[in-house]
Amino acid sequence: DTEVTQTPKHLVMGMTNKKSLKCEQHMGHRAMYWYKQKAKKPPELMFVYSYEKLSINESVPSRFSPECPNSSLLNLHLHALQPEDSALYLCASARQGQETQYFGPGTRLLVL
Amino acid sequence: DQQVKQNSPSLSVQEGRISILNCDYTNSMFDYFLWYKKYPAEGPTFLISISSIKDKNEDGRFTVFLNKSAKHLSLHIVPSQPGDSAVYFCAASQGPAAYSGAGSYQLTFGKGTKLSVIP
Numbered sequence: 001d002t003e004v005t006q007t008p009k010h011l012v013m014g015m016t017n018k019k020s021l022k023c024e025q026h027m028g029h030r031a032m033y034w035y036k037q038k039a040k041k042p043p044e045l046m047f048v049y050s051y052e053k054l055s056i057n058e059s060v061p062s063r064f065s066p067e068c069p070n071s072s073l074l075n076l077h078l079h080a081l082q083p084e085d086s087a088l089y090l091c092a093s094a095r096q097g098q099e100t101q102y103f104g105p106g107t108r109l110l111v112l
Numbered sequence: 113d114q115q116v117k118q119n120s121p122s123l124s125v126q127e128g129r130i131s132i133l134n135c136d137y138t139n140s141m142f143d144y145f146l147w148y149k150k151y152p153a154e155g156p157t158f159l160i161s162i163s164s165i166k167d168k169n170e171d172g173r174f175t176v177f178l179n180k181s182a183k184h185l186s187l188h189i190v191p192s193q194p195g196d197s198a199v200y201f202c203a204a205s206q207g208p209a210a211y212s213g214a215g216s217y218q219l220t221f222g223k224g225t226k227l228s229v230i231p
Contacts, residue, residue, distance in 0.1 A: 004155070006155075031216035031217075033216075040223075040224075041223065042201060042221035042222060042223050042224060043156065043201075043221055045218060045219075048216050048218070049216075050216040055216055056216075056218070088153070090155050090156070091155075092155075094216065094217070096216070098217075099144045099146065099161070099205040099217045099219070100146060100158055100161055101158070101217075101219060102158060103148075103155035103156045103157070103158075104155050105154050105155045106153070106154065106155045108153060
């Protein structure tokens with residue numbers, strides 16, 4: 001089983017809204033990742049969590065706030081986003097000590 | 113500076129023929145390479161990987177070749193099927209050099225090649 005689930009599948013929000021993206025995996029992976037992907041571009045790393053602790057923040061603006069409440073869940077809290085933040089947001093997980101990351105289906109975000 | 117390059121943005125192949133997707137890298141510290149396949153509006157799906165201690169890895173119709181001296185890898189799909197039509201991303205990891213703590217690695221992705229398999 002290599003399933004990573006993400007909800008919601010689609011999200012439309014205004015620039016003053018607060019929303020959250022959710023990611024879940026039950027593979028026992030202790031490394032979890034958030035990526036942002038724009039059309040015709042590769043995935044761009046945002047955050048890395050290892051054992052529920054934030055280990056990498058790739059200079060992401062504070063309007064994106066990650067949270068890892070337990071080993072299966074990863075959230076991305078969104079507040080005061082800009083239209084240029086519209087993108088596909090991907091979650092991935094990996095077994096500790098292994099390079100292969102397994103991606104979820106993504107959340108397609110549109111900021112109006 | 114792009115460390116992983118996929119110089120062909122697109123490739124068209126007839127069904128049943130071989131598809132060859134290429135990837136070049138510049139960082140000699142990369143020691144693990146992966147290929148992902150992506151359909152529109154979906155997440156990337158892991159296909160196959162190769163460690164730098166090998167020069168070939170096979171999984172069914174998919175074979176990845178690694179030429180370390182040329183810093184080049186390729187993905188061969190034989191025979192190609194219409195369902196293989198997707199964007200293929202090459203990714204690389206520096207292994208322990210990029211160990212970001214407690215078991216997580218960073219992947220560097222290429223820009224992708226869109227494969228179209230024509231029936």
